[in-house]
Amino acid sequence: MSARLSAAFAKGHPALVCFVTAGDPTPAATPAILDALVAGGADVIELGMPFTDPMADGPAIQAANLRALGAGTKTADILAIAADFRARHADVPLVLMGYANPMITRGVDWFADAAAAAGVDGVICVDIPPEEDAEIGPALRSRGLDLIRLATPTTDAARLPAVLDGSSGFLYYVSVAGITGKQSAALTSIEEAVARIKQTAQLPVVVGFGVRTPEQAGPIARVADGVVVGSAIVDLVAAHGADAAEPVRALVAELARAVHTPGSPAA
């Protein structure tokens, strides 16, 4: 596992994982938004790679993808945003999240080299299940990049070992069978699922999809190693555009308070 990710899950409190789409609303605006995530208290940054056909995403992140592409965001811009982030924040783990085609289009070795050179710690690829690991897994792992897989409510006990085999960094538990940002799962079902996964998984388990508020995030942080918030942040970027950094920082600070001290009354 990347040293930065290991450290992020060894702070003595659950991790807050924050997602934004690279290039939304413009490539020039993204660095300040990333800095706001860090200033607010995010422990892990997920930088979304925009794609024309984000099949697993709900309306908020679909729109963010289209805004970023509409602003002319290229893969080269995303890698430059990552490299500049690494220069400003030596210790904050940065994970790229996206779809397979932009990752393989110049050859996966090109992508793995470029991501490693930019100081990226791991990659989440929505449409590469374990069955197609050969497409990107070996190239990423050979450069020391974590391939972070997703487990879902449909991943049963028999299938879980296949998902874990070759996973590193952390395991992303998608708490609802569905797309990003829409409905949220009941806390009891999340708690049962995480407990079941942790019987097998040696990795930190973070929970995402449908988590929007400190009130939701705090209780989930009590039963998992981390919580992912994406669409709620992306909604702020949509509302505030190039001025989104301050509102994003304020939301992330509230989320961080709830996640980092999950027993607190604020949660």
Place this chain on the structure above:
Amino acid sequence: MTVQNPNSYRTQPDERGHFGQFGGRYVAETLMPLILDLEREYRAAKEDPAFHAEFDDLLEHYVGRPSPLYFAPRLTEELGGAQVWFKRDELNHTGAHKINNCVGQILLAMRMGKTRIIAETGAGQHGVATATVCARFGLPCVIYMGATDVERQQPNVFRMKLLGAEVVPVQSGAKTLKDAMNEAMRDWVANVHDTFYIIGTAAGPHPYPELVRDFQSVIGREARAQMLSRTGRLPDLLVAAIGGGSNAIGLFHPFLDDPTVRMLGVEAAGYGLDKDHAASLAGGRPGILHGNKTYLLQDDDGQILEGHSISAGLDYPGIGPEHAWLKENGRVDYTSVTDDEALDAFQLLCRTEGIIPALEPSHAIAAVKKIAPTLPKDTIILANLCGRGDKDIFTVAGHLGVTL
């Protein structure tokens, strides 16, 4: 294990759903268990005589199969070369080959205990065929259709509604077939427990390309037997239009191991290959979209480009993975024809044979029009007439400057 014949073109895909480097199962984890279930259930259905009996019975008595094999005398005479024959799948119930696949998939859905059907549609032909089988079996049906296509295909939208389907206009992206497929996959991922996705072409994650091909192969099996019975020999050249490629693979597959039979797939060149088009083999390169690896229209960053064709049924930036494989190994040749060439061919068939073809097979006819004059008169060309043109008369009228 079945014995694999290394010289056969008919043993794909492999056990992981790959056709060479193409195909596969590139889907979100939520869908993987369902895809694996579907594969298991399809394997069981393939071995089940009762499944085949029900499929065959519906094709005969509900769809109207076998479709005729027709020698086109006046078109042959006008082109002045090879004999032109058509497989008349436009005479099927609902007017196209799409229904063959829908019958097979809804039987699979019911076998799996699924109680809700979803589908994507571009021109509306697959949506109508899906709504039809849902009405026939009493299952609720949601059809995703790009908002642009909803506007330009109103008669089919109304047909689907008459058949009891809910038609959801998709507002994302360019609001056409690709976006409808994205939205159908979003519905599916949120409703995997009770929902079956009837994919309309021989693409998507394994096992869809295989099972759609198998259901559509009734076209080629019938045509092969009919041609042998009528002429005592096999055709020399098969021609079919390709969007996703289900009518073409359905015609080609039963002939793939007949070495004397050449095959030609015809993509939509739209305004021309140097302009907007939908010819993913001619103008694209391999990539991953909608669950499979195949040729895609895309930019340098792997962002997917919009296809264009006068035919809404060919207007898709990808192609079924088996065609990508057959192109690379050279067994099938692929070419493309423009909107204008397809429009000319549409009118040619109306005038010479009294058949109004859909704009999709008009692409195949346009290719035949170019090739037939170059071949001897004892050569047999068999083209797939995969849909009728009633749905297209407004589009054609518009292009001919006629107001209806």
